[in-house]
Amino acid sequence: MAANPSENNLNVTDGLAASGPGSSPQFSPLYQQIKGLIMQGLEQGEWKPGEMIPSETDLATRFKVSQGTVRKAIDELSSENLLVRRQGKGTFVATHDEARVQFRFLRLMPNEGAQTAPESKIVECNRMRAPSDIARLLEAKPGDTLVLIRRVLSFAGKPTILEEIWLPGTLFKGLTTERLNEYKGPMYGLFEMEFGTKMIRADEMIRAVSAGDEAAQYLAVNSNEPVLLIERVSFTYGERPVEVRRGRYLTRDFYYSNQLS
Amino acid sequence: MAANPSENNLNVTDGLAASGPGSSPQFSPLYQQIKGLIMQGLEQGEWKPGEMIPSETDLATRFKVSQGTVRKAIDELSSENLLVRRQGKGTFVATHDEARVQFRFLRLMPNEGAQTAPESKIVECNRMRAPSDIARLLEAKPGDTLVLIRRVLSFAGKPTILEEIWLPGTLFKGLTTERLNEYKGPMYGLFEMEFGTKMIRADEMIRAVSAGDEAAQYLAVNSNEPVLLIERVSFTYGERPVEVRRGRYLTRDFYYSNQLS
DNA sequence: AAGTGGTCTAGACCACTTT
DNA sequence: AAGTGGTCTAGACCACTTC
Structure with missing residues (x-):
């Protein structure tokens, strides 16, 4: 009353x-x-x-x-x-440490058989100034400090994805290669457990491009091998962008799975 | 009572x-x-x-x-x-003749600007025996009669997609190149209006491949140009498959748009 | 037994569209 | 004014989980 x-x-x-x-x-x-x-x-x-x-x-x-x-x-x-x-x-x-959720954010399926959890190998984890294109996507100022992570994901020992991940430096203080390597499970689980940042939605732009020299090395293919180029912007509450990902995916043994309804 | x-x-x-x-x-x-x-x-x-x-x-x-x-x-x-x-x-x-719906089933967006309706040019429309891989996807017997449509989709005059479409012959009697050319709007609109077959859901498998000789010709690129290979199986009521599509998409000026949530 | 979400009902009133 | 979907309430009972 x-x-x-x-x-x-x-x-x-x-x-x-x-x-x-x-x-x-x-x-x-x-x-x-x-x-x-x-x-x-x-x-x-x-x-x-x-x-x-x-x-x-x-x-x-x-x-x-x-x-x-x-x-x-x-x-x-x-x-x-x-x-x-x-x-x-x-x-x-909701949490990202559930099989059901991981499936929603890693949609690569093997041509035959069921999806298995990939191994993640961190190639780099550094602080840097935001390039202007990434800054725009993260709604940050060019020159703001970002964390850049580069890693290779392998399925059954076969390197399949090379991806770069940019995160706002202010939100992810103390994120190091060791922390990333210690944590088992999807990276989004680490983000919400250790850094209090919950990813709830993402937009993806998907293209076909040639692997290029660098990805070719990491993925052990020719540099003209066609790969999926997947650019993702992830959002937390209030439509605030908190992550930009750019991944190159080999799709000889896998495909990107999508449902239209 | x-x-x-x-x-x-x-x-x-x-x-x-x-x-x-x-x-x-x-x-x-x-x-x-x-x-x-x-x-x-x-x-x-x-x-x-x-x-x-x-x-x-x-x-x-x-x-x-x-x-x-x-x-x-x-x-x-x-x-x-x-x-x-x-x-x-x-x-x-619900009907497929609404802008909102078309967007759900043609997710190619221009790098800049808004999506525009493509022109469709029918290259071929023939009856044939089902190849075994297509038959399996359509839950038909190999050797059953299918309709095969091949067409090129162009945005603003630029050929961008080459796709093959297989349909069960029994459901799509009387489907000809003329009928396809007469009908303006998305093909699924024609299917539901003229053939009583309503598409309600689809699964897609997306890969990056080289265009190949034939697609290269139709799309006016080199045969080693990377393209998206999108294979789609569409379903009607009761999870019955009614269409298989295999399209090759140029993605220099466009990208495949996807939302994860 | 107690607490939780899940289903179902009946009735009231509101907002929008058409006549 | 009449008909439609949209919101809100109050109460009953069910199914599942835990104690």
């Missing part, structure tokens, strides 16, 4: 709570606002990757809306892969 | 209607069954692409469930792009 008990940092404003369904033109639907508040909690680290968020009924009383409204908010976040529901257990913050 | 008035062909069975929520272990949730019944109506052509399906309240009374249950069924079909909701108007069967 009283305004804003403020026993938590996710209180609904009076204007929001008091407004009935669709009362004022400038207000979005209640469940969208609830969704925004939950997303804010995720972004601010109130609930960390892998942790359980409060139950639907808890959130409903906290936000002073019905359980059905919270449910619809969680439904959308869940369909956007930010949350994962588990019947009987609770709702959890 | 009485059983099965059968004034329509989408009646709920007694077993289904009589069973309360989650009554029997072998029964799936009510809304899933409703979804199945609606899908059946779509598949059997009760409502054709572009047409409006009955309102939620109509369907609710027809199936003897609450409006909310119908709503949840339609929600899922809508998120699978089989139906399109339009507030105030109704719910419509």
